[in-house]
Amino acid sequence: MQAIELGVHRKRVVQVGMGLTEKPGNVFGVYHGIRQRTEPAYACIGCGMCDLVCPNHAIMPAHNDERDKLRMHINLGGEPRRRGGRRNDPRSLLDEIKFVRISMLTDPALDAGRHEFELRTLLGRILPPEAIVKVARENGWIPPVREIYPLIVGSMSFGALSPNMWEGLQMGVAYLNEEKGMPVRICTGEGGCPPRLLRSRFLKYVILQIASGYFGWDEIIHALPDMKEDPCAIEIKYGQGAKPGDGGLLMWYKVNKLIAAIRGVPPGVSLPSPPTHQTKYSIEEAIAKMIQSMSMAWGFRVPVYPKISATSTALAVLNNLARNPYAAALAMDGEDGGTGAAYNVSMNHMGYPIASNIRDAYLNLVKVGKQNEIPLFAGGGIGKNGNLAANGAALIMLGASGIQVGKYLMQAAAGCLGSETDRCNICNIGLCPKGITSQDPRLYRRLDPEKVAERLVDVYMSFDTELKKIVAPLGRSTSLPIGMSDALGIADRNAAERLKIQYAV
């Protein structure tokens, strides 16, 4: 950010002689140091890289707790603030949820370290038992269903992330699958997929996302005949939690030749996706036809599901999906979702909290008896304060079949500096000091893909242990405790009523 620069400084040293005869005097000297720049364009973002490079730890960023003094400068030219990162609100309802149903004496709690646990979830349209018996007998079409690990690497595009970050995540996912036996899946986000990956056997670990900009889909379609494996699934993005109802955004700073080539666009231009898929005009069109088209492209062998921003109208979408036999799932992204670039106002004020939205959706499915037919995937703010497993387990017990996580993985696997207090937040302009969201090789070479992969594996292994440490005392081990709301409690009566869980103080 160049908030500090080299400077030559004048230094006055007071010299006092030992006797009385000599008067105290000054000596003026010169030294070389650093200086903080005061122009608003170079305001310190608190990334702390200065501290990292200073051999003496002589400098560190300090958070200014006063109200923002940059308002006079922030939307010069009539352009409101855009930024990357997170919502900058440290509060989290998910953190307040406790697991209160502990198996004590009437049934033995399990040993998280020794028992076998079945913690996989399903992604795909699951036929009801009556139908599956009939279809199995008649050899009919059975929708594709993937057995996957319930923690999905959320959709972060190639372009939003640097090549090294993307490569590290992909390597980590491949290792988790092939060495650890954990069927972890990663979603590409809206940015296409590198051609070699499309033609490799690792594609089966990847969920390809298509969104309103269709970036990268020329490449994907051309690669279809050469694909050795089907992708895990196709995610159709209709909305995301960080900027609900406002399409994707990749700012021009990051659109270099490589990104431009993969996305099929000219370099150096901003890439805003439209807020909706422009060729569609109704829910039936937007969802049903697109799901069918995408299903058909892979011969109905690949689950296709929409992802929407969490919204008070989510149930209308869900009810439509429930009647669409090709809809494989519904992913809902809450207001706390992160992004590489968005308008500040979208990030801070738009969207619906994920906990109550996922609960409403699940209970609505229970009402119509389809709670096992359309898996719900929750995203947005999971682990925002570091409690990944607890937040994830709470959402699963509220009714989610799995969770999608991005920001936590960027922090844990690559050292992202973002916090909920407006720290850094410059993912949008390609200057990520860690090289996570930069497309400048001088920056992203700071990130070692091997290390990212290694840390990603560490995160998953520790998440797995923590998840077992949550479900084992609840007496659960034979299946993921989806909808086990009797295990949950919260010390907020209104939240308890809203979520239909116990009020526990």
Added chain:
Amino acid sequence: MCRLFAVTSNEALSPMVAISALDVMKEGHDGSGVGLFLTDLGGDFERFKGKPILSGIFSHEGLKTLDRYMMGLDFMVKYELLIRPTHEPPAGTPERDNYVIRVYDYPPRWEELSADEREYRLMMCQLTLRTMGEADSSTKVFSFWPDVIMIKEVGDPMAIAEYLGLERSDLRARTMLSQGRQNTNYAIDIYACHPFFIQGIATMTNGENTAFVPIREFLTSRKNPGYTGYQSDSEVFTHILHYTCRTLGLGLEMYKHIITPLTDDELERHPDGRQLRLIKQSCRPLIIDGPNCVIGCLPDKTLFMVQDSKKLRPGVAGGTAGIFAFSSEMCGLDAAIPGRDKSRDFQPMKYDTVFVGPERQEIEKWNQWENLPHLHYPPKICPGSFSGARKSAPSAVAVRRSVPCRPLNSVCTGSA
């Protein structure tokens, strides 16, 4: 932990056989309830094989309500065993007016009904009577079904049996389930006493099922009015079996595969892994999370026992040709059938289902690793044959079909 005892015998036995076995196992239950399920009846009830029998507890006012309701439906009482205690109940047992076991004659109009419809209406009668007495506790109904008697009460099993005078010559059965209940995490409620019953199917369980809430939500969303109650987490076992048999038209081995499916890795190695995986995925909300030992009785009087896949609850089966018993404790089995060959006792493990068919000749064992019958051939290990099984496409009204449970059958068997 509850104590369970079930017996099936060629000779009609007194319910005291089961009560005595529970008493021997007394250390294991706290006397917070006892439940008895009697079928294949002997004694005075043998004469009324096809007639529906109502079992329940009624206040004096509740009895009048019952009479009014049943007469309104044109049911006629054929025979009655009315127990009106004359002395103080044992400690912890509430004072009740009437313990009723009544045999009815079907209304003449019901004679024309299909078996499905008749069975559906019997279930609805039971549910209606139960609902009518819920507000003032004037009526408590446990079963309304041919050849089935159920007795439940809060208190110590032996004390209750003596209090009600269950040692009597007119009360005999060849197949019995009994449970001495230990109240776990739910309130002491008479409807929480096992065994649970729905349309000819009864089960009882020890252990606690921690997956109770999602299972209950799944069952109640099946829109079958019989899937109700749930004062105990164990009632879901009965309803899952009912759903497996009557709605899906599957057999006991699939019940085991539904409540405790093989792991994903095991399914990779199972010869029928593909079909089983489909069932596992589709019935995912019905996967139990025990530890549980389930003992139950099918409509054809087959007695069975299955263990959950963690095997932390005991259960043993033993006996000799003509009489077999399933017990949660070895001492209960010893008390009931002391002369058996103990070396032939069998304790089912995590993959096992054991059952004794209505002919009561041997304990049959079935293991989850065994093949399912081939798609187009008659089932290999399915004794007997029942009409109407799975001919039509399953549908929302399938719950009202008459599909007697096949002891063993599978998803991939074609025709009966």
